[in-house]
Amino acid sequence: MSILLDRHTRVLVQGITGKIGSIQTKWMLAYGTRIVAGVTPGKGGDRIEGIPVFNSVEEARRKTGAEASVFFVPAPFVLDAFMETVDAGINLIVVVPEHVPVHDVIRMRAYAERHASRGLFALGPTTPGILTPGQAKMGIMPASLFQPGHIGIISRSGTLSYEMAGILSSAGFGESTVVGNGADPVTLTTLVDILKRFEADPDTHGVVIVGEVGGIQEEKSADFIAAHMTKPVAAYIAGRFAPEGKRMGHAGAIIRGSQGTFASKVCALQTAGVDILESPIQVIRWAKKTVA
Amino acid sequence: MRLYEHEAAGIFADAGIRVPGNALASSPEQAASAAGHIGFPAVLKAQILSGGRGLSGGVMKVFSTEEAHETASKMLGTPINGMPVKTLMVVRYVDFHTELYLGVTVDGYTGKPTIMASTAGGVQIEEVARKTPEKIVSALVDPQRGLYPFEARRLLNTAGFPPEKTPACADTLVSLFQVFQNVNAITAEINPLVICADGRPMALDAKLEIDDSALFRLGEGIPKDPARGDSPLEKKGREIGVTYVELDGDIGIISSGAGLGMATMDIIGKRLRPANFLETGGGITQERLYQSMELIMMKKGIRAVFINLYGGINPIQEGAKGIVRYVRDHGLTIPIVAKALGNRQEETWGVLRAGGIHVVTQVATEHAVDRLIELIDAKG
Numbered sequence: 001m002s003i004l005l006d007r008h009t010r011v012l013v014q015g016i017t018g019k020i021g022s023i024q025t026k027w028m029l030a031y032g033t034r035i036v037a038g039v040t041p042g043k044g045g046d047r048i049e050g051i052p053v054f055n056s057v058e059e060a061r062r063k064t065g066a067e068a069s070v071f072f073v074p075a076p077f078v079l080d081a082f083m084e085t086v087d088a089g090i091n092l093i094v095v096v097p098e099h100v101p102v103h104d105v106i107r108m109r110a111y112a113e114r115h116a117s118r119g120l121f122a123l124g125p126t127t128p129g130i131l132t133p134g135q136a137k138m139g140i141m142p143a144s145l146f147q148p149g150h151i152g153i154i155s156r157s158g159t160l161s162y163e164m165a166g167i168l169s170s171a172g173f174g175e176s177t178v179v180g181n182g183a184d185p186v187t188l189t190t191l192v193d194i195l196k197r198f199e200a201d202p203d204t205h206g207v208v209i210v211g212e213v214g215g216i217q218e219e220k221s222a223d224f225i226a227a228h229m230t231k232p233v234a235a236y237i238a239g240r241f242a243p244e245g246k247r248m249g250h251a252g253a254i255i256r257g258s259q260g261t262f263a264s265k266v267c268a269l270q271t272a273g274v275d276i277l278e279s280p281i282q283v284i285r286w287a288k289k290t291v292a
Numbered sequence: 293m294r295l296y297e298h299e300a301a302g303i304f305a306d307a308g309i310r311v312p313g314n315a316l317a318s319s320p321e322q323a324a325s326a327a328g329h330i331g332f333p334a335v336l337k338a339q340i341l342s343g344g345r346g347l348s349g350g351v352m353k354v355f356s357t358e359e360a361h362e363t364a365s366k367m368l369g370t371p372i373n374g375m376p377v378k379t380l381m382v383v384r385y386v387d388f389h390t391e392l393y394l395g396v397t398v399d400g401y402t403g404k405p406t407i408m409a410s411t412a413g414g415v416q417i418e419e420v421a422r423k424t425p426e427k428i429v430s431a432l433v434d435p436q437r438g439l440y441p442f443e444a445r446r447l448l449n450t451a452g453f454p455p456e457k458t459p460a461c462a463d464t465l466v467s468l469f470q471v472f473q474n475v476n477a478i479t480a481e482i483n484p485l486v487i488c489a490d491g492r493p494m495a496l497d498a499k500l501e502i503d504d505s506a507l508f509r510l511g512e513g514i515p516k517d518p519a520r521g522d523s524p525l526e527k528k529g530r531e532i533g534v535t536y537v538e539l540d541g542d543i544g545i546i547s548s549g550a551g552l553g554m555a556t557m558d559i560i561g562k563r564l565r566p567a568n569f570l571e572t573g574g575g576i577t578q579e580r581l582y583q584s585m586e587l588i589m590m591k592k593g594i595r596a597v598f599i600n601l602y603g604g605i606n607p608i609q610e611g612a613k614g615i616v617r618y619v620r621d622h623g624l625t626i627p628i629v630a631k632a633l634g635n636r637q638e639e640t641w642g643v644l645r646a647g648g649i650h651v652v653t654q655v656a657t658e659h660a661v662d663r664l665i666e667l668i669d670a671k672g
Binding site for chain 1: 398401478503505508509550554566569603635655659
């Protein structure tokens with residue numbers, strides 16, 4: 001079992017003819033992902049790794065039954081591609097690119113919320129994507145670090161989700177699904193939306209949140225965890241030593257005054273009963289205690 | 293990217309927000325002459341990118357040409373919060389009673405613009421936000437519908453603005469919201485907004501931070517200089533396409549992701565002192581890692597280097613070649629430990645080992661940091 005994505009999901013790749021899009025298509029196919037189509041406007045009729053390329057999402061969906069889409073579209077074109085994809089009826093959208101203008105994300109988020117009732121779920125921008133071990137991946141996660149299992153991982157950071165999964169896998173635990181929430185100041189979904197999915201998934205026995213300084217996502221998820229999560233939750237927050245006012249690589253990883261600090265996140269999560277991991281390697285001890 | 297006050301004030305004025313007439317000065321002579329033209333008392337305001345200027349001698353009232361000259365020469369020679377003051381904005385002093393506050397920002401959680409108002413404006417606003425946040429009221433704005441004056445009036449009523457001034461202040465807030473939308477701002481603030489003797493509001497300060505990712509599509513009136521305010525090493529990082537933040541230790545760090553970089557900094561920081569944060573983002577090439585090595589070694593006294601890479605979107609085998617080439621070119625002998633996992637990891641390890649770099653193949657960064665400490669200790 002898994003959330004959001006499995007080996008049957010019919011996946012579309014937008015920006016498939018680009019340098020990153022074509023390489024990542026190869027890796028996703030090698031992992032077993034059921035990629036059925038690619039889209040690059042103006043390149044319809046091409047084939048990448050044997051996958052047919054279409055000019056529009058609507059055409060790709062009509063001809064291949066694509067139901068989920070992963071974006072390798074240059075940042076300035078993401079807003080347009082997103083609107084097109086929502087209108088074409090695709091219900092799972094993974095926006096990998098970074099540097100998408102925040103005001104575009106605000107519009108994308110509002111549009112996605114208008115279509116939430118039909119089941120639309122969108123991740124990113126600046127997300128490594130989703131990976132369900134042993135089944136499929138949409139995004140850029142390096143396959144070798146993941147093993148099938150029962151721990152759900154939600155991360156704002158790509159590389160740190162690999163580290164967390166890799167540590168669990170090497171200690172004999174595995175993951176149900178690994179989800180990148182996105183590292184921008186505004187994301188298309190919240191930690192809470194993803195926690196809800198893991199709470200409802202019978203195959204997920206515990207959840208690890210990989211957070212970082214900046215924003216109030218972790219603080220808000222603490223309220224939800226205290227009120228609604230029955231499964232054990234652990235959290236690691238990166239950036240304990242991050243100086244105030246400096247953007248730590250991610251557009252959203254910036255401490256502004258008293259908001260977004262390490263202390264405020266740890267305090268909120270601890271109060272909600274979350275096990276705080278001092279460093280990623282402590283996840284092994286937590287997993288042995290709670291999920292084994 | 294933060295704008296200087298005079299740049300933001302110009303954009304505010306174009307949007308119909310009333311600001312005091314001003315002139316710029318980069319020498320005491322210019323400041324004295326500008327103040328003479330504008331009339332006394334005048335105010336000299338240091339143009340820097342950090343907040344809290346009013347509390348650190350960055351805003352001074354002067355009553356004569358001589359005093360303007362003397363004060364300006366002092367201000368132009370005194371850095372504020374580590375930032376050199378190169379330009380002064382000279383404005384006419386405006387008499388006022390109440391200091392109000394208006395702001396627009398992005399609420400990261402809901403993904404909507406937020407409008408904010410307070411009657412406790414002035415230099416202490418950050419203190420107010422910390423100690424009595426209830427004095428700053430806010431409301432979310434539907435991004436598709438936009439902001440209407442009645443919503444701005446409703447917010448200002450809640451904040452306790454004087455009722456007879458509320459309509460004019462609300463119009464200012466609507467204009468500020470339009471600026472926020474037009475320039476793709478992260479935050480737009482007026483602090484303080486004051487009521488002048490003629491009863492109309494005026495923005496005595498102008499603060500604007502623009503989203504770096506949107507600069508490419510903004511018009512000619514907007515400066516395109518996101519590196520302003522960076523230290524020299526941070527600027528160099530930006531030039532080569534990485535994020536560099538200088539810290540005060542002696543262990544150089546390179547990581548291929550932001551979260552991983554912060555975690556690496558945290559783990560190293562427990563037992564050693566990180567010299568920097570550096571993350572390459574998703575565009576690793578041989579050249580970029582060569583230049584990243586060059587950058588972290590520019591800081592004096594680096595005694596070891598720690599490299600933490602994941603091959604997801606990044607070709608780490610290429611990055612490894614750049615690192616090894618730098619070490620060879622510069623005959624580097626300090627301990628260097630690398631952890632590199634993901635796509636093409638074996639090939640990457642081979643390149644690194646052949647270049648004399650210590651490779652740790654376990655997943656957890658802690659193990660690799662243990663190895664680094666062993667090597668540092670062995671060196672004595």
